[in-house]
Amino acid sequence: xxxxxxxxxxxxxxxxxxxxxxxxxxxxxxxxxxxxxxxxxxxxxxxxxxxxxxxxxxxxxxxxxxxxxxxxxxxxxxxxxxxxxxxxxxxxxxxxxxxxxxxxxxxxxxxxxxxxxxxxxxxxxxxxxxxxxxxxxxxxxxxxxxxxxxxxxxxxxxxxxxxxxxxxxxxxxxxxxxxxxxxxxxxxxxxxxxxxxxxxxxxxxxxxxxxxxxxxxxxxxxxxxxxxxxxxxxxxxxxxxxxxxxxxxxxxxxxxxxxxxxxxxxxxxxxxxxxxxxxxxxxxxxxxxxxxxxxxxxxxxxxxxxxxxxxxxxxxxxxxxxxxxxxxxxxxxxxxx
Amino acid sequence: xxxxxxxxxxxxxxxxxxxxxxxxxxxxxxxxxxxxxxxxxxxxxxxxxxxxxxxxxxxxxxxxxxxxxxxxxxxxxxxxxxxxxxxxxxxxxxxxxxxxxxxxxxxxxxxxxxxxxxxxxxxxxxxxxxxxxxxxxxxxxxxxxxxxxxxxxxxxxxxxxxxxxxxxxxxxxxxxxxxx
Ligand SMILES: Cc1cc2nc3c(=O)[nH]c(=O)nc-3n(C[C@H](O)[C@H](O)[C@H](O)COP(=O)(O)OP(=O)(O)OC[C@H]3O[C@@H](n4cnc5c(N)ncnc54)[C@H](O)[C@@H]3O)c2cc1C
Ligand code: SF4
Ligand code: FES
Ligand code: FES
Numbered sequence: 122x123x124x125x126x127x128x129x130x131x132x133x134x135x136x137x138x139x140x141x142x143x144x145x146x147x148x149x150x151x152x153x154x155x156x157x158x159x160x161x162x163x164x165x166x167x168x169x170x171x172x173x174x175x176x177x178x179x180x181x182x183x184x185x186x187x188x189x190x191x192x193x194x195x196x197x198x199x200x201x202x203x204x205x206x207x208x209x210x211x212x213x214x215x216x217x218x219x220x221x222x223x224x225x226x227x228x229x230x231x232x233x234x235x236x237x238x239x240x241x242x243x244x245x246x247x248x249x250x251x252x253x254x255x256x257x258x259x260x261x262x263x264x265x266x267x268x269x270x271x272x273x274x275x276x277x278x279x280x281x282x283x284x285x286x287x288x289x290x291x292x293x294x295x296x297x298x299x300x301x302x303x304x305x306x307x308x309x310x311x312x313x314x315x316x317x318x319x320x321x322x323x324x325x326x327x328x329x330x331x332x333x334x335x336x337x338x339x340x341x342x343x344x345x346x347x348x349x350x351x352x353x354x355x356x357x358x359x360x361x362x363x364x365x366x367x368x369x370x371x372x373x374x375x376x377x378x379x380x381x382x383x384x385x386x387x388x389x390x391x392x393x394x395x396x397x398x399x400x401x402x403x404x405x406x407x408x409x410x411x412x413x414x415x416x417x418x419x420x421x422x423x424x425x426x427x428x429x430x431x432x433x434x435x436x437x438x439x440x441x442x443x444x445x446x447x448x449x450x451x452x453x454x455x456x457x458x
Numbered sequence: 459x460x461x462x463x464x465x466x467x468x469x470x471x472x473x474x475x476x477x478x479x480x481x482x483x484x485x486x487x488x489x490x491x492x493x494x495x496x497x498x499x500x501x502x503x504x505x506x507x508x509x510x511x512x513x514x515x516x517x518x519x520x521x522x523x524x525x526x527x528x529x530x531x532x533x534x535x536x537x538x539x540x541x542x543x544x545x546x547x548x549x550x551x552x553x554x555x556x557x558x559x560x561x562x563x564x565x566x567x568x569x570x571x572x573x574x575x576x577x578x579x580x581x582x583x584x585x586x587x588x589x590x591x592x593x594x595x596x597x598x599x600x601x602x603x604x605x606x607x608x609x610x611x612x613x614x615x616x617x618x619x620x621x622x623x624x625x626x627x628x629x630x631x632x633x634x635x636x637x638x
Binding site: 122124125126127129148150151152155156158159168170172196200219220221222223225226355356357452453454 | 477479495496497499518519520523526532533534535538539540542543545591594595598600603605606608609610612613614615
């Protein structure tokens with residue numbers, strides 16, 4: 122780890138002021154930042170410890186939504202009775218990620234802002250446009266089993282590794298941000314971005330901006346949902362492909378459905394066309410398959426990850442079926458028949 | 459506003475004292491004061507300054523669980539925790555659990571005894587982390603069935619593959635804790 126100075130911010134205004142300087146990082150749970158500092162990928166001159174800021178609560182919103190404080194841990198969020206009851210999709214996605222120890226330390230704000238697990242990004246001896254703009258991309262033409270099939274650019278084919286964010290995307294969450302200029306509310310679909318020709322930017326956050334909370338709208342998807350995560354081992358591994366489905370049914374007909382994919386792009390992937398195409402239709406295998414094709418339209422393999430295209434389609438169909446049947450993926454019995 | 463700035467003028471590699479920060483922790487029930495650099499992890503502090511070498515360094519990247527300790531009763535990976543950020547916390551390591559066992563007159567902590575009884579280790583390198591993790595699991599109260607225990611212990615790798623017996627040992631203590 123490089124040497125750095127440390128300040129413990131006592132208030133949000135102080136954190137923003139400190140955080141606006143160059144080469145500064147906010148420290149939350151540290152489970153991603155400290156790891157990247159040990160690898161010399163992150164080399165901040167100064168850490169602003171935000172753990173004492175008053176962002177540790179989950180509050181009910183007027184009208185039925187929920188506000189998740191940025192510093193609430195992933196574990197406390199997943200096991201909050203209101204989240205379990207009203208947003209089981211979110212609880213399920215969080216519990217599919219990392220390990221109990223990590224979820225006890227990891228925070229909601231940190232989860233949103235965690236960086237890619239691309240092997241080349243993690244290895245300063247290799248070329249990586251995200252870590253070192255202009256140096257090239259080691260993953261293109263390299264080992265790219267875990268990389269993106271959708272929305273990639275010729276500069277970067279990294280994926281966003283979060284499980285939690287896939288559920289937040291499906292739930293149309295909003296990210297509350299404060300910063301040197303003004304407070305902002307960012308729609309979840311606008312928060313993370315595609316790599317384009319600026320792959321070093323993971324999201325829409327500007328220098329000094331701090332995530333203060335994540336808002337969940339009041340909609341009820343607690344009967345028909347699933348978070349299906351496929352990976353190389355059953356636990357404690359990042360997703361190769363994951364699917365979050367939130368659905369409402371009227372008899373056999375779908376009234377509304379949201380599908381978000383993880384592990385396939387630089388951000389959680391949704392397709393408004395696929396979702397509106399399912400609305401009003403029967404919850405059938407044929408319709409699910411059609412939606413899977415729309416969702417993966419334009420998917421391109423990079424060699425090592427070609428398998429993800431078919432895997433994603435099958436996972437989408439499977440997840441839609443589970444949601445329609447009201448049988449969410451168990452996080453302990455993970456057999457997929 | 460209370461603005462505590464530590465090591466304000468940062469000079470990479472400058473004399474250590476310029477960055478050093480005073481913190482205090484309660485480690486295994488005893489208050490301990492430290493003046494440490496902000497880059498010292500809780501794991502390194504425990505092992506190198508407190509000589510509590512029961513907590514192991516496996517990967518140093520959050521990938522194995524060998525460094526698991528309890529902070530304010532919750533299990534975390536001490537290799538990814540900066541000690542300065544944990545100022546004021548209560549830390550329990552395997553040595554602390556062992557002392558609890560002694561104090562209660564068992565000699566060993568119930569989890570230690572169960573690991574012995576079930577032959578839940580071979581080389582033993584992962585064991586302190588497994589036991590601290592299991593204590594965290596019991597404190598959390600979410601896991602009941604054997605499948606749930608296996609899932610909830612998935613943050614602790616065992617290179618010797620003693621998983622079957624580890625799950626049995628944890629189940630035994632969990633069931634006793636339930637009927638208490
Ligand atoms: C071995 C391992 C396995 C893992 N497996 C999974 C997995 O399967 N699924 C998954 O989803 N995740 C996984 N994770 C990642 C884990 O979820 C993240 O490390 C964690 O969520 C980050 O949260 P944190 O509070 O520790 O963030 P930190 O490490 O403290 O911060 C991460 C980044 O976010 C910034 N940041 C933090 N809080 C804020 C804020 N409020 N506003 C603005 N910026 C902020 C920091 O400056 C930093 O750049 C894994 C991690 C490890 C080490
Ligand atoms: S895929 Fe992105 S993160 Fe990975 S090496 Fe290429 S530029 Fe870097
Ligand atoms: S040493 Fe901390 S998880 Fe491996
Ligand atoms: S007993 Fe050897 S690593 Fe677990």
